[in-house]
Amino acid sequence: xxxxxxxxxxxxxxxxxxxxxxxxxxxxxxxxxxxxxxxxxxxxxxxxxxxxxxxxxxxxxxxxxxxxxxxxxxxxxxxxxxxxxxxxxxxxxxxxxxxxxxxxxxxxxxxxxxxxxxxxxxxxxxxxxxxxxxxxxxxxxxxxxxxxxxxxxxxxxxxxxxxxxxxxxxxxxxxxxxxxxxxxxxxxxxxxxxxxxxxxxxxxxxxxxxxxxxxxxxxxxxxxxxxxxxxxxxxxxxxxxxxxxxxxxxxxxxxxxxxxxxxxxxxxxxxxxxxxxxxxxxxxxxxxxxxxxxxxxxxxxxxxxxxxxxxxxxxxxxxxxxxxxxxxxxxxxxxxxxxxxxxxxxxxxxxxxxxxxxxxxxxxxxxxxxxxxxxxxxxxxxxxxxxxxxxxxxxxxxxxxxxxxxxxxxxxxxxxxxxxxxxxxxxxxxxxxxxxxxxxxxxxxxxxxxxxxxxxxxxxxxxxxxxxxxxxxxxxxxxxxxxxxxxxxxxxxxxxxxxxxxxxxxxxxxxxxxxxxxxxxxxxxxxxxxxxxxxxxxxxxxxxxxxxxxxxxxxxxxxxxxxxxxxxxxxxxxxxxxxxxxxxxxxxxxxxxxxxxxxxxxxxxxxxxxxxxxxxxxxxxxxxxxxxxxxx
Amino acid sequence: xxxxxxxxxxxxxxxxxxxxxxxxxxxxxxxxxxxxxxxxxxxxxxxxxxxxxxxxxxxxxxxxxxxxxxxxxxxxxxxxxxxxxxxxxxxxxxxxxxxxxxxxxxxxxxxxxxxxxxxxxxxxxxxxxxxxxxxxxxxxxxxxxxxxxxxxxxxxxxxxxxxxxxxxxxxxxxxxxxxxxxxxxxxxxxxxxxxxxxxxxxxxxxxxxxxx
Numbered sequence: 008x009x010x011x012x013x014x015x016x017x018x019x020x021x022x023x024x025x026x027x028x029x030x031x032x033x034x035x036x037x038x039x040x041x042x043x044x045x046x047x048x049x050x051x052x053x054x055x056x057x058x059x060x061x062x063x064x065x066x067x068x069x070x071x072x073x074x075x076x077x078x079x080x081x082x083x084x085x086x087x088x089x090x091x092x093x094x095x096x097x098x099x100x101x102x103x104x105x106x107x108x109x110x111x112x113x114x115x116x117x118x119x120x121x122x123x124x125x126x127x128x129x130x131x132x133x134x135x136x137x138x139x140x141x142x143x144x145x146x147x148x149x150x151x152x153x154x155x156x157x158x159x160x161x162x163x164x165x166x167x168x169x170x171x172x173x174x175x176x177x178x179x180x181x182x183x184x185x186x187x188x189x190x191x192x193x194x195x196x197x198x199x200x201x202x203x204x205x206x207x208x209x210x211x212x213x214x215x216x217x218x219x220x221x222x223x224x225x226x227x228x229x230x231x232x233x234x235x236x237x238x239x240x241x242x243x244x245x246x247x248x249x250x251x252x253x254x255x256x257x258x259x260x261x262x263x264x265x266x267x268x269x270x271x272x273x274x275x276x277x278x279x280x281x282x283x284x285x286x287x288x289x290x291x292x293x294x295x296x297x298x299x300x301x302x303x304x305x306x307x308x309x310x311x312x313x314x315x316x317x318x319x320x321x322x323x324x325x326x327x328x329x330x331x332x333x334x335x336x337x338x339x340x341x342x343x344x345x346x347x348x349x350x351x352x353x354x355x356x357x358x359x360x361x362x363x364x365x366x367x368x369x370x371x372x373x374x375x376x377x378x379x380x381x382x383x384x385x386x387x388x389x390x391x392x393x394x395x396x397x398x399x400x401x402x403x404x405x406x407x408x409x410x411x412x413x414x415x416x417x418x419x420x421x422x423x424x425x426x427x428x429x430x431x432x433x434x435x436x437x438x439x440x441x442x443x444x445x446x447x448x449x450x451x452x453x454x455x456x457x458x459x460x461x462x463x464x465x466x467x468x469x470x471x472x473x474x475x476x477x478x479x480x481x482x483x484x485x486x487x488x489x490x491x492x493x494x495x496x497x498x499x500x501x502x503x504x505x506x507x508x509x510x511x512x513x514x515x516x517x518x519x520x521x522x523x524x525x526x527x528x529x530x531x532x533x534x535x536x537x538x539x540x541x542x543x544x545x546x547x548x549x550x551x552x553x554x555x556x557x558x559x560x561x562x563x564x565x566x567x568x569x570x571x572x573x574x575x576x577x578x579x580x581x582x583x584x585x586x587x588x589x590x591x592x593x594x595x596x597x598x599x600x601x602x603x604x605x606x607x608x609x610x611x612x613x614x615x616x617x618x619x620x621x622x623x624x625x626x627x628x629x630x631x632x633x634x635x636x637x638x639x
Numbered sequence: 640x641x642x643x644x645x646x647x648x649x650x651x652x653x654x655x656x657x658x659x660x661x662x663x664x665x666x667x668x669x670x671x672x673x674x675x676x677x678x679x680x681x682x683x684x685x686x687x688x689x690x691x692x693x694x695x696x697x698x699x700x701x702x703x704x705x706x707x708x709x710x711x712x713x714x715x716x717x718x719x720x721x722x723x724x725x726x727x728x729x730x731x732x733x734x735x736x737x738x739x740x741x742x743x744x745x746x747x748x749x750x751x752x753x754x755x756x757x758x759x760x761x762x763x764x765x766x767x768x769x770x771x772x773x774x775x776x777x778x779x780x781x782x783x784x785x786x787x788x789x790x791x792x793x794x795x796x797x798x799x800x801x802x803x804x805x806x807x808x809x810x811x812x813x814x815x816x817x818x819x820x821x822x823x824x825x826x827x828x829x830x831x832x833x834x835x836x837x838x839x840x841x842x843x844x845x846x847x848x849x850x851x
Contacts, residue, residue: 430646437653444657448664455672462679469686476693476770480777483700483767486707488779488846491763493714495783496843498759500721503816503841510805510817532820536787536839539757558760 010187012401015043017079017172018393021089023054024207024230024335026067027389030076031397038191039362040394046074047389054208054231057088061156065163072167080172080415081164084396086209087225089156090176090410091120094134094223095147098312102143109133113149120151128152128174128410135219137315144312146221150176152410166429170417173409175399177204177392178213178223183402184395185215192368201327201354203298204391205334207231210294212301216323221313222305226297230336233258236290237283247276249283259385262340263288288345291336295349302327326353331367333359333391338384343375361387361394502537506561506634513589513633520583521569524576529568532633537561563633565590571625574598581629592631599626685771692770699768720814723786723842728752730813731788731840738807742796750789756782756847784844789818791837797830808838815840 010033020027029045048071052063075081095112113131117124128151135146152174161171181202189195202213208229214222234251241248249257253275261269261284270280277283303326310323330350336342337358346356351372358375360367360383374380399408415423513532521527537560544557571577577596584590604621722730728749735747758781767777796804801822808815818837825831 430643430650434646434650434653437650437657441653441657441660444660444664448660448668451665452668452672455669455676459672459676459679462676462683466679466683466686469683469690473686473689473693473770476689476696476774479693479697479700480767480770480774483696483703484777484779486700486703487765487767489707489711490703491765491779491781492783492846493710493718494761494763495757495759495781495846496718496721497714498761499757499783499785499841499843500717503814507816509809510820511802514802514805514822528823530820530822532817534816534818534839536818539755539785541756544758 010398010401014401015076015079016397016400017076017081018084018396018400019081020084020177020390020392020396021060021064022086022207023050023060023088025049025389026071027393028071028075028081029390029393029397030079031394033397033401039364040397042362042390044074044076045390045393046071057156061159064159065166068163068167068169072169075169077168077170078417080170080417082172082396082400082409083160083174084177084180084392085174086177086206086211088208090150090152090174091116091122092148092150092176092178092223092225095145095149096309096313097143097145097147099139099142100145102138102141105133105136105143105145109145109147109149112147113151116149117151122151122153126152126154127412128154128157130407130410132179135221135313137313146219146313148178148220148223150178150410157411162429166431170415171411172400173403173411173414175396175408176410177396178211178220179408180392180395180399181211181213182215182220183399183408185213185220186218187398188364188368189218195329197322198328199323199326201302201330203330203332203334205229205294205332205336207335210298210334212298214302214305214327217315217319221323222302222309224301224304226294226301228294228297230258230334232294233287233290236293237286240282240286244282246282247278249275249277254287257283258287258336258339260340262342263291263345264341266340291342291345292349295345299349329355329357331357331359333361333388335389338381338388340381343372347372358384359388359391360384361390499537499539502558502560505537506563508563508633516587516589517567517584520580520587522576522580524572525569525580527567527569529566531566531568533564535559535562535564565631565633567627567629569627569629571598571627572622574600574625577625577627577629584631589633590631591634592629594630596627596629600624601626689770692768696768696770718843720812721840721842722813723752723784723844727786727788727813727840727842731790734811734813734815735790735792735838738804738811739792739794742794742800742804745793745795746791747793748791750791753787753789754844755785755787757785758782758849780846780849782847782849784847785841786844787839787841789837789839791835793833793835795825795828795831795833797828798832799830801832801834804834813840813842 013033013035015030015032017028017030026048027045028048030043031040032043033039034041048067050060050067052059054060093112093116095109095116097108097112100108109131113129114124117126117129122129130150132148132150133145134148135144137144157174160174164171181204185200185202188200196217199214199216202211202215204211206229208227208231210226210228212222212224212226213220231251234254237254238248240246253273256273257270257275257280260273261280263284265281265284265288267280267284270277270284306324306326310320314320314323332346343356343358350356356375357367357370358380360380363383370380403409510532514530517530537558540557540559543555547555547557571580577598581592581596585592601621601624603623606619606621608617608619609615610617731749739747763781765779765781769776794804805817805820808817815838818839819835820837821835823833825833
């Protein structure tokens with residue numbers, strides 16, 4: 008098939024009977040589409056119209072969601088039940104007006120179908136054009152899509168957390184598949200090829216020639232008719248009617264073989280299965296005849312105007328050379344035989360094997376009769392449209408068959424995910440957030456209350472432990488007063504005891520230094536006692552300086568008045584006193600020389616004068632200070 | 640009203656409720672509790688610090704009590720030598736009379752008391768530390784009242800009796816010290832001296848109120 012893109016795609020075939028979904032990839036080696044995963048979901052409700060089907064789609068998606076790939080967008084392939092399609096055969100239109108006319112056909116069709124004319128999902132295609140001078144013969148296709156259905160599909164997808172990948176009408180999938188087919192089988196290009204898809208409600212007939220789709224017919228007959236026709240027969244014939252599911256079972260197990268024994272073994276409510284089997288066969292034949300009629304109609308009624316030349320017309324008149332049949336009924340026993348009975352004489356017949364296109368091309372009568380082919384078709388047959396659409400999806404850049412341009416990508420940012428979220432989910436998230444906020448506030452209140460209570464308890468405990476502070480401070484005040492008294496008094500006592508002279512020692516030391524040449528007439532000591540000047544203290548407290556020191560220490564001054572026989576005696580006395588260390592004599596002594604004197608005194612007793620001679624001597628006066636450490 | 644409209648209405652209602660709760664919910668419900676928590680936490684910090692200060696104060700008081708217990712007797716005994724009460728002058732007279740028993744006292748005069756207040760130069764702790772900032776100030780006065788007593792004595796004795804007298808001044812039950820001493824020879828007695836001396840004693844009147 009030569010597809011370049013080998014990314015996986017997820018395709019869903021919305022059918023009236025069942026929904027088929029698969030993830031497919033193109034295998035270059037096999038040159039086939041291969042299955043990554045597949046699923047068939049039987050629609051639980053019987054068909055009651057497109058709108059009813061759409062309403063129930065959400066439930067179907069919910070059931071299917073666990074089996075779907077949530078990362079890959081789902082691309083839908085749908086029949087004309089969902090995307091009404093009209094093929095128009097326009098003759099002798101102005102060749103400059105082809106596009107206009109084709110568009111007009113689409114608008115007419117939209118009006119007819121009661122859909123809005125201006126809709127981004129509608130498409131019109133020019134399938135075939137044959138120009139004759141200034142005129143043209145055109146086959147156009149108009150495909151419509153109700154925007155309501157797009158919204159519904161998206162809503163249901165997003166509610167299940169799935170992504171939307173677009174809507175592809177199956178007719179165009181078959182066209183593209185046909186084109187791929189003839190790329191590898193060139194001989195088929197000049198042969199009319201027919202594709203027949205027998206569905207539940209409809210049978211689709213597509214005729215291709217020279218790479219173009221030239222005929223499309225939707226027959227409103229499908230496998231549902233087997234049950235409907237049988238029901239009609241039973242009503243008319245007075246036979247017991249059997250349920251559609253039993254008809255299905257009978258077709259699956261007995262098929263079109265007419266084997267009454269096999270039918271009896273099914274245990275259905277039938278007296279004689281033979282008429283039932285006959286009826287089923289007739290219905291099938293009827294479907295085939297209608298297909299034959301459709302194909303013949305084009306050949307007879309339209310082919311003349313819508314083939315490029317006579318050779319093409321002749322080829323069309325002969326009829327299709329190959330017919331490719333798909334649908335769930337193709338795996339029924341003896342279906343192939345019935346097919347050959349109707350079409351075998353005139354064309355090659357193929358039953359679509361979706362994942363073995365080469366095998367499908369190579370089929371013949373013998374290979375079609377094989378049981379293993381029938382079983383393979385039972386498993387894979389329903390996926391024919393899915394496979395053909397996957398080809399279109401992988402080559403979507405080359406075509407415009409996707410009716411919806413706004414699709415989700417594999418990688419979406421959070422904003423897109425949020426925008427796709429359904430309101431119910433927003434409500435649930437908001438409800439959860441609300442509950443969380445309420446719980447958070449409640450917890451905050453509880454924890455704050457507990458914390459506050461605990462802190463208050465601790466504070467109260469601490470406060471009570473401090474109840475004795477006043478008493479202790481008072482006690483300390485009393486003790487401090489006592490201590491301060493003792494220490495202050497001691498300060499005064501220390502002042503007095505420093506430099507306290509032991510007078511006997513002072514006198515002894517002094518007298519020891521007074522030699523025989525000196526006579527002391529007067530010895531005087533005056534003390535300035537240690538004191539405290541309160542006024543000075545005030546000044547000193549503001550600015551303490553030595554000159555304002557209020558504490559005065561003891562100062563003892565002394566004066567010695569005496570007589571020295573020699574002049575040297577006094578300096579020697581001074582030196583000796585200084586040498587003691589405790590006498591400080593800063594000023595030199597005052598010395599006065601007294602010359603020899605004769606003193607005459609009258610003694611009354613002896614009645615005579617007594618003459619006394621006083622030798623020459625020095626009268627001196629010595630002053631200084633005494634400083635003695637406390638010798639006590 | 641279809642399902643979507645109902646859900647939209649529900650979303651609107653819940654949205655408003657969510658926004659209101661988010662913005663106002665906590666502040667409305669908690670009220671002043673967070674502020675109370677902060678205030679109580681600070682109070683606890685303060686109380687813990689006060690408790691630490693209190694413990695320290697108690698141990699200081701305890702140490703001071705022990706210290707004073709040990710030293711009180713010694714101090715009291717010391718300060719017995721420095722009396723300043725109504726009996727002090729009698730005591731001084733008694734002491735001097737005893738001291739001059741063996742000498743000739745020419746005159747003996749006890750001068751009036753001179754008083755003054757004294758603050759020690761040493762740095763003495765005088766205030767009770769606060770435990771809490773609002774505790775009242777408790778300070779002690781540091782001023783001591785001092786009374787000075789001076790006695791003037793004139794006497795005649797020999798030199799050795801003088802030395803004995805002077806030695807005796809340092810060994811009395813009260814503190815005595817000669818302030819002035821004037822000695823001149825007395826020719827009438829062997830080693831005789833004529834002495835004029837001023838003896839001083841002082842006493843403590845106790846703690847006075849601080850003038851500062």
